[in-house]
Amino acid sequence: MLPLDIDALTGCLASSACLVTQTTSGFIIGMLLFLVAVGLTLIFGVLKVVNFSHGAFYMFGAYFAMTAYQLTGSFALAMLCGAAGTAILGLVFERGFMSRVYGADVLMQLLVCYAFVLIFDDVVRMIWGPEFKSMGMPAAFQVAPLFIAGGVVPPYYLLLIGVALAAAAILGLGLARTRIGKVIRAAAHNPGMVSALGINTGLIYGGVFALGGMLAGLAGALAAPVRSLTPGMGFSVLIESFIVTVIGGMGSILGALIGALLIGMIRSFGSLGFPLFTEGLMYLFMVIVLVSRPTGLFGKEVA
Amino acid sequence: MTRTRKPGVSRRATLAMMGAGAVTFATPWVARAQAKTIKVGMPTILSGRVAQLGTSSRNAVVLEVEKVNAAGGLAGRQIEMVIRDSKGQPQEAARVARELVNTDGCEILIDAEASSGAFAVHEVARDLGVLCIHTNSETSSLTADPKQHIPNAFRTARQGVHDSIVGGSYAAAIAKAKGLKKWATCSPDYAYGRDTTGEYVTYLKRFAPDVEIISESWPKLFQPDYTEVVTKILQAKPQALYSCLWGGDLTSYIDQANIYALFSQMEVFAVNMADYTALTVVKNLPKGIHSGNRYIKTYPATTENAAWGDAYKAKYNEYPTNWSWENATAIMLLAEASKKANSADGKKIAEALRGLKIKSPFGADGTVTMRAEDQTLVGYAIGWGTTIPQEPYVPQVQAGDWKTIFELEAEWKKSKGYA
Structure with missing residues (x-):
């Protein structure tokens, strides 16, 4: 088999059915990635730490959602539990541990995060067991896929894209237009001054960390009906999130959105045109961005 | 040398020797146990x-x-x-x-x-x-x-080669009966996935020479999302799909392919489906997936x-x-x-x-x-059948024929230079 299959790619670009299917497929991959990456980039933008244990929040979101769904049978409640549970976990993790290493060097922060990657995986193993689990698709979404311009679009994925886009819009507007958003942006610029003005920066840091954890948890909860749940499932998602933030620029929300969608499209169209080089294509793109714009595509913007 | 040694055996050495002696005498008892x-x-x-x-x-x-x-x-x-x-x-x-x-x-x-x-x-x-x-x-x-x-x-x-011979001949019989000529494969990208798929396709084509592989996908082992692979297979419109994904990867794949209604559009042959670890985990197991037996308590019956x-x-x-x-x-x-x-x-x-x-x-x-x-x-039990969403999961298993397996295995060994 050839590493290049340009015929398949051009054939797809010429057909509306294929174009619609692959574009939505790219959106699905991209939007879930965005929810994880945006938390990562937000935490870095405000707290100036790289949260290497961010994948664990995605994992906990999925497990919380599965348990809530099994107990209540309500999909909405499952999503809520996934998001709220990881928000609380994020707050506890930040106040209890991360806040102690803000002044320390990067190696120390990395070690603390890595320790928690292992601890969180083992906690999941102890509570839910080492075997893989599946949440199952809620009955409401067990319907035939929609056909839009000949392309196949599953209704569940429309909901997934909608929720993720809504989260992006609320986050973007909230940071730009609200008073809390202003305070967060100010804390990112000059935490000393913000605290001198009588604002509790500890609270803001905890809140931002909780928000980041919540977004990753929401991604895990949304992914739970279609992806299998295992301890350590956050790892590969974390790697891709890093690629997204490197491409989009650390600290930029718009960058995370564009970066995530780019990765999604590379995966979805790359698997047609470059079946043996889809992963490589992602890294190649990252290298090109790093060489030509080391700060990332939107690296100058401040969250 | 400023230090002087006392001649004879010191008290410390004596104690050490007594200790060693005690261990020596105790050892035969340990060895017997x-x-x-x-x-x-x-x-x-x-x-x-x-x-x-x-x-x-x-x-x-x-x-x-x-x-x-x-x-x-x-x-x-x-x-x-x-x-x-x-x-x-x-x-x-x-x-x-x-x-x-x-x-x-x-x-x-x-x-x-x-x-x-x-x-x-x-x-x-x-x-x-x-x-x-x-x-x-x-x-x-x-x-x-x-x-x-x-x-x-x-x-x-x-x-592996036994599985491929039995799987290939089973699939070829269905391919001939139902006229399935266009096939796609989707298997994990490492030695097991590549070898098993290659051997399976060899025997499928041997028993059903009309079969043509029109699309191949090689997702990474433990890849969380298969959406692009699912849609790629849908685009290729094959009549049948072979996969040797296993465990959590297989259940993820089924959940994601399910919402694209993939299983209603083609015959699916997944050698690792009929294992309890996968069967009991998938919540919405589609009916009619062809699978090899892994361990199932109803086969041999x-x-x-x-x-x-x-x-x-x-x-x-x-x-x-x-x-x-x-x-x-x-x-x-x-x-x-x-x-x-x-x-x-x-x-x-x-x-x-x-x-x-x-x-x-x-x-x-x-x-x-x-x-x-x-x-x-x-001589172990080896066969293929189709799934149903509840126990016994694979109600009818069609047994592989060991006589055929031995013949083709001998031939395969020759072709590899093993015999």
Whole structure:
């Protein structure tokens, strides 16, 4: 088999059915990635730490959602539990541990995060067991896929894209237009001054960390009906999130959105045109961005 | 020298000698006690993504060893299992295996590693000459390749080439009956996925020469999302799909393909579907997926097999896996061979094992045989059937024909330069 299959790619670009299917497929991959990456980039933008244990929040979101769904049978409640549970976990993790290493060097922060990657995986193993689990698709979404311009679009994925886009819009507007958003942006610029003005920066840091954890948890909860749940499932998602933030620029929300969608499209169209080089294509793109714009595509913007 | 030595023996040296003497006199008693038990070492995967399979291997071994010990052990010596985690890493598997023999004094090794680790443990067995039974590696070359052959290593697992012959002929019959000419494949991108898919396609085309592969996908092992692979296959519009994805990867794939209604658009052949680890986890299992048997208590449809599956479930509160029956078979064979040789000595057991045929719940005809020429298991139950979403999951299994398997296997060995 050839590493290049340009015929398949051009054939797809010429057909509306294929174009619609692959574009939505790219959106699905991209939007879930965005929810994880945006938390990562937000935490870095405000707290100036790289949260290497961010994948664990995605994992906990999925497990919380599965348990809530099994107990209540309500999909909405499952999503809520996934998001709220990881928000609380994020707050506890930040106040209890991360806040102690803000002044320390990067190696120390990395070690603390890595320790928690292992601890969180083992906690999941102890509570839910080492075997893989599946949440199952809620009955409401067990319907035939929609056909839009000949392309196949599953209704569940429309909901997934909608929720993720809504989260992006609320986050973007909230940071730009609200008073809390202003305070967060100010804390990112000059935490000393913000605290001198009588604002509790500890609270803001905890809140931002909780928000980041919540977004990753929401991604895990949304992914739970279609992806299998295992301890350590956050790892590969974390790697891709890093690629997204490197491409989009650390600290930029718009960058995370564009970066995530780019990765999604590379995966979805790359698997047609470059079946043996889809992963490589992602890294190649990252290298090109790093060489030509080391700060990332939107690296100058401040969250 | 400013220091002077006193002539004769110091008090400290005397005490040390007394201590050593005490140990020396005590040793024969310890040695006698050890002679009564025989230690059997078992490196397997007890942590990481494959931990569930390693645990099911351990469970099956413990279940069978209890029976053997209750019946008097190996030639009167009680079996003591020493089970260690290799974390699924080949170098760790080799280290653990060596340590089990050299430090822990194990006289037999049960190598419950996946293929990557099994080849590493095989080299340790070659080096130390200890009796070693590979229980989980299904890679054909481990026993088929004469370069790998050593008199002290055996295999009690399925073999990839057997699976491909049976799977290929089963699929070809359906392809001919239903006119399925355009096929797609989707398998994990590592040695097992590539080899198994290649062999399967070879035999499918051999039995149904019209078949054409129009699309191939090679997702990474443990990839969380398969959406782009699912949509790519939908674009190619094949009439049938083959996959050797397994475990959590397979269940993810099914959940994601399900919402694209993939299973209603093509016949799906997934060799690793009919394993309880996957069957019991998928919430919305589509009807009619073709799968090979891994372990299922309803095939072979005998009371012995059902009883074994139920006994395992009663003890561990879950069903056995493919790795469970393979490990249980190792202990059953060891016990029989030791009885035949009337000895617990590794060399004598190895001699007795060659060509040994035993009654087994997992045999196609109620027996399995340790084939003498390449020291691998034959005659085990092997077949294909279609799934339903509840127990017994695969109600009808079509048995593979061992006569055909032997013929084609011999031919395959020739083509590889193994025979």
